[in-house]
Amino acid sequence: MKRQDRPERPRGGKAKGRHFERRLTLADVKNAGPGRHTDGGGLYLVVDDTGASRWLLRIVVRGRRRDFGLGSTLMVSLSVSYSPFVGQDLA
Numbered sequence: 045m046k047r048q049d050r051p052e053r054p055r056g057g058k059a060k061g062r063h064f065e066r067r068l069t070l071a072d073v074k075n076a077g078p079g080r081h082t083d084g085g086g087l088y089l090v091v092d093d094t095g096a097s098r099w100l101l102r103i104v105v106r107g108r109r110r111d112f113g114l115g116s117t118l119m120v121s122l123s124v125s126y127s128p129f130v131g132q133d134l135a
Contacts, residue, residue, distance in 0.1 A: 100113055
């Protein structure tokens with residue numbers, strides 16, 4: 045059974061393009077354990093073992109991957125972290 049709302053998977057790998065099927069919610073942010081949690085569009089919630097958490101934006105600039113820190117979750121809310129640039133490639 046094929047779902048129409050998900051990108052098609054090529055053989056032997058993950059689907060190409062953005063994967064917004066797992067957007068982060070406020071409950072996800074509050075209850076996230078240590079590790080890197082993604083929304084599928086380049087935005088990551090990084091939680092340390094100490095419980096400190098921060099936003100990380102992974103984008104492609106001129107064909108090279110770049111990670112940009114957006115700030116602590118105490119300073120930058122979930123809605124602010126979903127800016128117009130999240131998930132965009134910069135040429």
